[in-house]
Amino acid sequence: MQLSIVVPCYNEQEVLPRLVTTLQEVLPALVDTFEVLLVDDGSRDGTLAEIRAVHEADDRFRYLALSRNFGKEAAMLAGLSHSRGEAVAILDADLQHPPALLAEMLPLLDEGYEQVVARRTRAGDPAGRSAVSRVYYGLMNRMVEVDLEDGVGDFRVLSRVAVQALLSLGEVNRFSKGLFSWIGFKVAVVDYENVARDVGASKWRLRDLLDYGIDGVLSFNSKPLRLSIWFGTFVALVAFVYALWVLVDAVVNGNPVAGYVTTICAVVGFGGVQMILLGVIGEYLGRIYSETKHRPHFLVRETSEGLGHHPVTVP
Ligand code: UDP
Ligand code: MG
Numbered sequence: 001m002q003l004s005i006v007v008p009c010y011n012e013q014e015v016l017p018r019l020v021t022t023l024q025e026v027l028p029a030l031v032d033t034f035e036v037l038l039v040d041d042g043s044r045d046g047t048l049a050e051i052r053a054v055h056e057a058d059d060r061f062r063y064l065a066l067s068r069n070f071g072k073e074a075a076m077l078a079g080l081s082h083s084r085g086e087a088v089a090i091l092d093a094d095l096q097h098p099p100a101l102l103a104e105m106l107p108l109l110d111e112g113y114e115q116v117v118a119r120r121t122r123a124g125d126p127a128g129r130s131a132v133s134r135v136y137y138g139l140m141n142r143m144v145e146v147d148l149e150d151g152v153g154d155f156r157v158l159s160r161v162a163v164q165a166l167l168s169l170g171e172v173n174r175f176s177k178g179l180f181s182w183i184g185f186k187v188a189v190v191d192y193e194n195v196a197r198d199v200g201a202s203k204w205r206l207r208d209l210l211d212y213g214i215d216g217v218l219s220f221n222s223k224p225l226r227l228s229i230w231f232g233t234f235v236a237l238v239a240f241v242y243a244l245w246v247l248v249d250a251v252v253n254g255n256p257v258a259g260y261v262t263t264i265c266a267v268v269g270f271g272g273v274q275m276i277l278l279g280v281i282g283e284y285l286g287r288i289y290s291e292t293k294h295r296p297h298f299l300v301r302e303t304s305e306g307l308g309h310h311p312v313t314v315p
Helices: 016-030 047-057 072-082 099-110 127-143 160-167 176-182 206-220 223-253 261-292
Strands: 002-009 033-040 061-066 087-090 115-120 152-159 187-192 300-303
Touching (some): 002 016, 002 072, 016 099, 047 061, 061 072, 072 152, 099 115, 099 152, 127 206, 176 206, 223 261
Parallel strands (some): 002 087
């Protein structure tokens, strides 16, 4: 079987040599032929130079350099679209996705599974981050139709059909975790122990995780819009009942209507609610806007086969 390994790399200069030697040790024992596709996602350090050197030394390592940092999602997509293998594995450069696990994953493809996903345990993660993840998946699974599982990330092996299926999804705002699940096919899961990052630092901050959460919910459905309707109705109803009560109190009990506090509360409260709802609508509008531009997901500057070129299509 021919296997492609896609590795998105962003400022991974220090880990690359370790990654390359590990892959050179592990892969020949697993498959007859393989290609490793290193995708440089616009790194600012010496990653690209390192990657070129790796390719010079061992041409089983191909590469692809994007014109700037497009983010991991785009880097993975670029790798998938340039991969040639019958099966494609996606790995992180930092060795947090142990390549040795492929020994357990690949046989499952032969058993007829189209996707084999690796699920990690959360041992050794900062406590704050694990907690955020748990809450995140709890909420997400309520909000979206696709099934997302804690510990399941981008580390997986896909058969060619699954890869083509993913590539056929043209959306610009890509949320891979959801897309992987959305395409379906027969999925097998392999568990592995969490590995701490080797060198360098994770590029994710808490803020990114929260943004990622919002992306996840918004890219799969319009439930937040539906929720806004319910929320708006509820608030309007409360205001109506309260107004009625003030009116009855004034007419029946002759109670003088209390000062401006209630007015201010209502104005500020409704202002807030309206801004939230506008924000939700705006998020969708922004997405529609970026989808209608039909921009490519990434631009290639250079590949191991030569310079990147982009077909110009004007509709
Ligand atoms: N990565 C990338 N582009 C980015 C950020 C990250 O290609 O803009 C790559 C990075 O080089 C690594 C993988 O995505 O191979 C996962 O990144 P990281 O280890 O920072 O994330 P974490 O493991 O903390 O989720
Ligand atoms: Mg990592």
